[in-house]
Amino acid sequence: MQKSKPVSFKFSSKVKINFEGGRLSSDSGLLLIHEFCEQFGVQGRMKELFPENREGSFKHSKSEILYQELIRIIAGYPSNNTASFLQHDPVFQEIHGEIASPSTCCRLEKEFTIEDLKAFQTLQTKLLELAYEIEKPKDVILDLDTTYDPASPDMQGSNFNRHYGTTGFSPLICTDSLTGDMIKANLRPGNTHCSKKVMPFLTPIFEWYQKQNIAVKSRMDSAFASPKIYRICEQFNAKYIIRMRRNAVLKRKVDEFTREMLTKEEWEKREEIFTEIQYKAKSWKKSRRILLHIYWPEGELFPQYAPFVTNLEEYDIETCIKFYRGRAKMERDIDESKNGFSSDHLSQQSFTSNQVRYQIFIMAQLIVNLFRRFTFPEKQRPWLIQTIRQFLTKVASKAVKNGRDVIFKCASCCPHQDLFLKILENIQSLPRFG
Numbered sequence: 001m002q003k004s005k006p007v008s009f010k011f012s013s014k015v016k017i018n019f020e021g022g023r024l025s026s027d028s029g030l031l032l033i034h035e036f037c038e039q040f041g042v043q044g045r046m047k048e049l050f051p052e053n054r055e056g057s058f059k060h061s062k063s064e065i066l067y068q069e070l071i072r073i074i075a076g077y078p079s080n081n082t083a084s085f086l087q088h089d090p091v092f093q094e095i096h097g098e099i100a101s102p103s104t105c106c107r108l109e110k111e112f113t114i115e116d117l118k119a120f121q122t123l124q125t126k127l128l129e130l131a132y133e134i135e136k137p138k139d140v141i142l143d144l145d146t147t148y149d150p151a152s153p154d155m156q157g158s159n160f161n162r163h164y165g166t167t168g169f170s171p172l173i174c175t176d177s178l179t180g181d182m183i184k185a186n187l188r189p190g191n192t193h194c195s196k197k198v199m200p201f202l203t204p205i206f207e208w209y210q211k212q213n214i215a216v217k218s219r220m221d222s223a224f225a226s227p228k229i230y231r232i233c234e235q236f237n238a239k240y241i242i243r244m245r246r247n248a249v250l251k252r253k254v255d256e257f258t259r260e261m262l263t264k265e266e267w268e269k270r271e272e273i274f275t276e277i278q279y280k281a282k283s284w285k286k287s288r289r290i291l292l293h294i295y296w297p298e299g300e301l302f303p304q305y306a307p308f309v310t311n312l313e314e315y316d317i318e319t320c321i322k323f324y325r326g327r328a329k330m331e332r333d334i335d336e337s338k339n340g341f342s343s344d345h346l347s348q349q350s351f352t353s354n355q356v357r358y359q360i361f362i363m364a365q366l367i368v369n370l371f372r373r374f375t376f377p378e379k380q381r382p383w384l385i386q387t388i389r390q391f392l393t394k395v396a397s398k399a400v401k402n403g404r405d406v407i408f409k410c411a412s413c414c415p416h417q418d419l420f421l422k423i424l425e426n427i428q429s430l431p432r433f434g
Contacts, residue, residue: 022398025091027075028408029393032423034071034095036371040130041433042123043067049119054111060100065108066360068096073364076389078342080105090399094406109348112356120359121184124366125208128181130433131370132212139215141177142205142238143330144224146170146194149344157351159191169346170194171358172201175333177219177326179373182333182366187358189351194223199232206236215239217312219327227283230309241310241324244290253277254294254305271296274317279309291317332384340385341365375426380419391416392423 006016037043046063054062071092072082080102086092087099150168151158158167168190174183184205188197209216216238220229225244233240244250257275272295280287291308312320337343343361346354365385372381372388383391395416397408410417 023090023400024396024398025089025408026396027089027091027393028395028397028410029389029420030071030075030091030095031408032375032420032427033074033367033371033393035424036375036427036430037067037367039427039430039432040127040367040370042070042127042367045123045126049123050116054108060098060104062108064096065100065105068092068100069105069360070364070367071095073341073361074368074385075393078345078361080109090406091397091408094399109353109357110350112348112350112353114352116356117352117359120356120363124182124184124359124363127366127370128183129212131181131374132214133433134374134431136212137178137214139217140179140209141326142174142183142216142218143177143327144172144174144198144202144218144220145327145330145334146172146188146223147334147338148190149338149346151190151344151346155346155349155351155354157187157189157354159189161190169354171343172198173330173334173337174201174205175330177329180333180369182337182362182369185358185362187346187351187355195226195229198224198226199228202229202232206232206238209238210236217323219324221327225309227281227285230284230288234311239310239312241291241308241312241320243324244307244309246305246307247281249281250279250290250292250305250307253279254292254303257292258294258303274321276317289313291320293321336384337361337365374430375423377419377422392420395420 006018009015009017043063046067047061050063050066052058052062060068068083069080072078072086077086083099083102083105087101092099148161148164148168148170150164150166153160153167158169160167161170170188170190170192171185172188172194173185175181176183184201186201206216216236218233218238218240220240220242222243222245225242229242230240272293274291274293276289276291278287279290288309289311291310293306293308294303295305296303308320308324310320312323315323341361341364343358343365346357348354348357368385368388372383376383395410395414397410400407400409414420
C-alpha cells in the first residue's frame, strides 16, 4: 500500500490524518453476504454452470471472476476498475483470495456467450427453487414492465428510441410483488416494442410456476394489451388484469353509461364511478370481462375513462382496480435496480456481453432480496440496498491474524452490532444447500 504523510486540518493543527492504519476494511458486512451465498451454494453452482471453456491457462477461473463481480456489485462497486484497490481490502481477500485485475474482468466480459446468458437464467431459477424449499408461497403476483436505459450509440443494440429521443436499451422485467424477488429480466435493443417477444419470455415462467403448483396473478399496463398475452395467461390458468388501450367502441359504452347516470340526482355527489361490461373485440375468439373506471378530472366537462381486461372473477370492480394499482411497487424495484445496483451502467460494445453483464446485476438484486427476507428482522425487511450498505455492509474493521484465525475487529461502538449478530445467527440457521 502507498504510504502517506500525516495531513493537518486548519481548524486545529494538532489534528492530523493519514492512511496507514493497517489492514482495515470498510466493508466488513460483506462477510454476511458471503455467508448467505455459501448457505445457498452460490459459488458451487456457478462452478457447475460456468465451466472453464477458455483456451490456455488462467490464474482465475471463470466462476471465480463472476462471483467477484457479483460481490462487488452488491458492495456498491459496479465498475471493474474498482478491483485495483479492492485487491488490498482484507475482507475481499478473505472472501476471494487473490482478486482478479480490472483487465482480467474486462477480457472475460468480452468473451461472454449466449450459453453464459442461459447459465445465469438457470442459476436464477435454481435460487428461487431453493428459496421456495425454505418458504413456499401459495401464490405470486407477477408484475411485467419495461424500462429504458440510455447508452452510448457505439454499443450494439443501443438503438434510437423515438419516445425518449436517445439511444439505449429497453429491458423487459418481471418481479414478484409479494416477495420483491426479481423473477426474470432480459436486456433488449432500445427500439424494441414493449410487447415484442413477450411470449417466449412469459411461457417458461408460467410453466415453472405450474410445476411448482403455485397460483399466479399478473398485472400489466396497456403496452401488453394483446390477445396473445390474454390467451397465454388463460392457457396456464393465470389470473390477470391488464390495462387496455381506449377505442371507439369502449368510448360509446362509456358515453351511454354516463348519459344514464346524468339523469340521477346523486350524480353531482360523485367524482368517479366503476362499471363493467362483457366485450369481444374483432380479433378475440371470445368475450372477456372489461372494467371501466370513469372519472371527471377537475375543471373538465367530459369524463375520462380507463379500461381494464381481467379474468379475476372473484374480485369486485373496485377491488380489481385497487389490485392493479399495486403494481406501482414495481417502480420501486426498477429504481433500486438502477440506482442501487447500477444495472443501467453497461460498458461492453457487444450486445451479448452486455446481456450477460445485465444478468449479473439482476442476480445481485435477487440475492440481496433473498438475504433480507430470510434473515432480516421484520422491521428491517423494507430496507433498500442503499440503507443495507449504510447500516450493515459498510462496517469498518481491522483484520488481525491470531494463529490460524483471522479476526475482523469492528468498533465497539458500532450502532448496529446487535442487528449484525442477529442476521448472522439467522443465516446459519437456514438449511445449507450444497
